Amino acid sequence: MSNNWIKDLSFLLECSDKELKLNINASKYVLNFQLINNKYNISLFSSDGVRISFDGNRLFDMHNLKIIKGDNAKNYIIGLLNDFRENVIKEIKELGIKYGVPIKLVEEILKAICELNVNISNCLDFNTNLISINLTNDFSKQSSQFDVKKKLEIILSRDNCIKAIINLDSLSESDMFLISTDCKNFKDDLENFAKFLYNYRSFNEKYSELIDYLSKRLGNI
Numbered sequence: 001m002s003n004n005w006i007k008d009l010s011f012l013l014e015c016s017d018k019e020l021k022l023n024i025n026a027s028k029y030v031l032n033f034q035l036i037n038n039k040y041n042i043s044l045f046s047s048d049g050v051r052i053s054f055d056g057n058r059l060f061d062m063h064n065l066k067i068i069k070g071d072n073a074k075n076y077i078i079g080l081l082n083d084f085r086e087n088v089i090k091e092i093k094e095l096g097i098k099y100g101v102p103i104k105l106v107e108e109i110l111k112a113i114c115e116l117n118v119n120i121s122n123c124l125d126f127n128t129n130l131i132s133i134n135l136t137n138d139f140s141k142q143s144s145q146f147d148v149k150k151k152l153e154i155i156l157s158r159d160n161c162i163k164a165i166i167n168l169d170s171l172s173e174s175d176m177f178l179i180s181t182d183c184k185n186f187k188d189d190l191e192n193f194a195k196f197l198y199n200y201r202s203f204n205e206k207y208s209e210l211i212d213y214l215s216k217r218l219g220n221i
Contacts, residue, residue: 008137008150009024009025009026009027009091009092009095009135010025010135010136010137011025011092011106011135012132012133012134013106013109013131013132013134014131014132015109015120015124015130015132016124016130017120018036018037019034019035019036019120020035020109020118020123022113024088024110026088026091027087028047028048029044029045029046029084030044030046031043031044031045031088032044033113033118035118040056041053041054041055041056042054042055042113044080044081044084050080051063056116057069057070057073059073059077074116077116078114078115078116081113081116085110085111085114088110092106092107092110093107095135099152099168100213101135101152101168101213102133102154102206102209104205104206105131105207108122108206109122109123125202125204125206125207126202126203126204127158128156128157128158128207129157129158130155130156130157130161130183131155131156131157131210132154132155132156133152133153133154133210134152134154135150135151135152136151137149137150138150138151149167149170150168150169151165151166151167151168152164152165152166154210155183156210158196160179160192160196161179161180161181161182161183161186162177162179162180162193162196162214163176163177163178163180164177164193164218165178166217176188177190177193178193179193193218197211197214197215197218
């Protein structure tokens, strides 16, 4: 059985005015990051034995069973994150080229995390109170080779809330464009989804990329 499925990139970026979260599974690394009330926690794992967690001051190295604190801890994790950034950003860029998906926001937040310089305000656009970008891998039940079908789910909230579910690999499944007033109960509504995109104005190139992408996918229906 092929093990190529292990190497398929997936990620989840969620950002509100109270919390920022980024989880990435790449070919060699797993990163989990969470920022709440200006306090963050990072967990980083790699296929070559890196097993660390860092809370901004104290680093716990689970592989070598040691604890490092203060500036020594920051320097230690920045060194690890530099290697992580180089490899994972390359994979994200390749994903963007292959599928034409918006990657600028994920890429910028990832770079900020690797520099230990993350601010929720850098993740949200003006008057936007929620953004979620979720790239997942669905494994085909019909295939003995565990073929991967990628999906991209984008949620964006400004007054109303929209959700797009994009099938990146499947031509047989239609994209879904949903809308909600509470970001919990969504329903199909192409007209109001299109109106949301039309009325969305931004000087932020990362959000302009998102809106342009969704407009293009909606226009393909």
